[in-house]
Amino acid sequence: MTLQDRYPLAFRLYPYARSPDQDAEAPIRHPAVIVGAGPVGLSLALDLGLRGTPVVVLDDHEGVGLGSRALCFAKRTLEIMDRLGAGxxxxxKGIVWQKGRVFRDRDEIFDFDLLPEAGHEYPAFINLQQPHFERFTMEAIARAQAGGAPIEVRGKNRVDAATVTEDGATLDLMTPDGPYRIAADYLIACDGARSPVRSMLGLGFEGRVFEDNFLIADVKMTADFPTERWFWFEPWFKSGDSALLHKQPDDIWRIDFQLGWDIDREKELKPENIRARVDKMLGHSDYELDWCSIYTFQCRRMERFRHGRVVFAGDSAHQVSPFGARGANSGVQDADNLGWKLAAVLAGAPDALLDSYDAERVMAADENILNSSRSTDFLTPKTEVSRLFRNAVLDLARQHAFARPLINSGRLSLPCIYDGSPLNTADALDGPARSRPGAPCPDAPFGDGFLLQSLGGGFTLLAIGCDAPDSLEEAGAKATRLSVEPTPEIRDRYLASASAALYLIRPDQHVAGRWPEFDETALRAAMRRAMGY
Structure with a gap:
């Protein structure tokens, strides 16, 4: 079975159709134009459209590319996609998991649980191939379009040139019907690690390329392994210096093998050589090769993600190693951060609000790059001292719990807390650190559902055991009240020792500020700050 057979609805998600723009005498101007219809571009377009902001997405294909590609989607990403209607x-469809095991040779060193507490709607992770992620996002876009959301996705629209001015950008496009041009108030580049837009503008992309190669082998088989993440250091089956196994939907299993730096890529990608490695690991050959690729670790980012009227998101702005599932997850969180801000600026909010996107997401990228670099250094020690340290940690961890947190087989994706963000108001509540200003709101049971479902996509006054007005309007924004009783989960996640609290929640469900009670003067100042004033 071919990949196109496996993902038939994903290969032409947005088939080419002629646009009225192609017959215009002069370039038609659009408020927002996104280049790239991957998970980041599509989720950003959906967010903007649901806010009533007209958006056009351009992609040089008509659907997802080959292979499973991005696979592990984290809890925060699923919460974002729930707000957008696809979670x-x-x-x-996905494979839900939260537990993992780490081995050395044949011996299990330790296991872990990524979400040991109850009371969350979404799991720690699901494994879901990128074609399915994009298909579900496009289905949510179709539902939004049917409800009047001004979203347009144009396949087979390749960007050949970009001209940027102080008030926007003009794009030269190529289609099956020939060239045409469009203009944009804001251009958002979600066009991947090799970003053509970034190259057209002559912008840099600096960082480290790690000296190692990893082979991805997606295999289709029936197996009774548990739905856990299994990682081996120095595996007994000798198929690589390290190896990773976890399950995907449709009886597909992802296997990663660490190959080393000095390899013959063409030789390693021959099916018979891939099968030889997989056979050693599984002990049998009763499987089909579904998709294979070799990748090199890279950790790098642009110096700035915003360049006037051009904004970069996802892999076009930053790139990390696949271990830790930080790529697509951090990209969707870029879109979550940017969507409400761009919609607000187009509606009249200060342009400085977009600068906070750069400040917050550069912070997140640096955090991801730091964690990813540490993982890679542990997996692929570059000096004899580093290798001695890594092996000593693995030896100690078998018997001593204190050494187990030092083992780094890929620190898994967590959302960034925007400490020090220009949108934060100084913390006025002696509350839990996990819900401090800048943090994403932790979920909790609420009524017949969950708290994050009720926050929606606007500003919220989260009143926990205190009074507050039904709504408050300030700085062009409206915050609506959500009253919550201090249940045990709410108390643990939002109050700690406080008896009551009033939270100002941003449209991306991050905390802007919190107080022990309603204070209109303080709240109005916090709303102005959160809107970029």
Whole structure:
């Protein structure tokens, strides 16, 4: 079975159709134009469209590319996609997991649980192939379009040139019907690690390329392994210096083998050589090769993600190693951060609000790059001292719990807390650190559902055991009240020792500020700050 057979609805998600723009005498101007229809571009377009902001997405293909590609989607990403109307479909198709095991040779060193507490709607992770993620996002876009959301996705529209001015950008496009031009108030580049837009503008992309190669082998087989993440250091089956195994939907299993730096890529990608490695690991050959690739670790980013009227998101702005599932997850979180800000600026908010996107997401990228670099250094020690340290940690961890946190087989994706963000108001509550200003709101049971479902995509006054007005308007924004009783989960995640609290929640469900009670003067100042004033 071919990949196109496996993902038939993903290969032409947005087939080419002629646009009225192609017959215009002069370039038609659009408020927002996104280049790239991957997970980041599509989720950003959906967010903007649901806010009533007209958006055009351009992609040089008509659907997803080959292979499973991005695979592990984290809890925060699923919460974002729930707000956009696609989260439940993704979980319904995906493989839910939260536990993992780490081995050395044949011996298990330790296991872990990524979400040991109850009371969350979404799991720690699902495994879901990128074609399915994009398909569910496009289905949510179709539903939004049917409801009047001004979203347009144009396949087979390749960007050949970009001209940027102080008030926007003009793009030269090529289609099956020939060239045409469009203009944009804001151009958002979500066009991947090799970003053509970034190259057209002559912008840099600096960082480290790690001296190692990893082979991805997606295999289709029936197996009774548990739905856990299994990682081996120095595996007994000798198929690589390290190896990783976890399950995907449709009886597909992802296997990663660490190959080393000085390899013959063409030789390693021959099916018979891939099968030889997989056979050693599984002890049998009763499987089909579904998709294979070799990748090199890279950790790098642009110096700035915003360049006037051009904004970069996802892999076009930053790139990390696949171990830790930080790529697509951090990209969707870029879109979550940017969507409400760009919609607000286009509606009249200060341009400085977009600068906070750069400040917050550069902070997140640096955090991801730091964690990813540490993982890579542990997996692929570059000096004899580093190798001695890594092996000593693995030896100690078998018997001593204190050494186990030092083992780094890929620190898994967590959302960034925007400490020091220009949008934060100084913390006025002696509350939990996990819900401090800048943090994403932790979920909790609420009524017949969950708290994050009720926050929506606007500003919220989260009143926990205190009074607050039904709504408050300031700085062109409206915050609506959500009253919550201090249940045990709410108390643990939002109050700690406080008896009551009033939270100002941003449209991306991050905390802007919190107080022990409603204070209108303080809240109005916090709303102005959160809107970029």
């Amino acid at each position: 439940r479909d993704m979980v319904g």
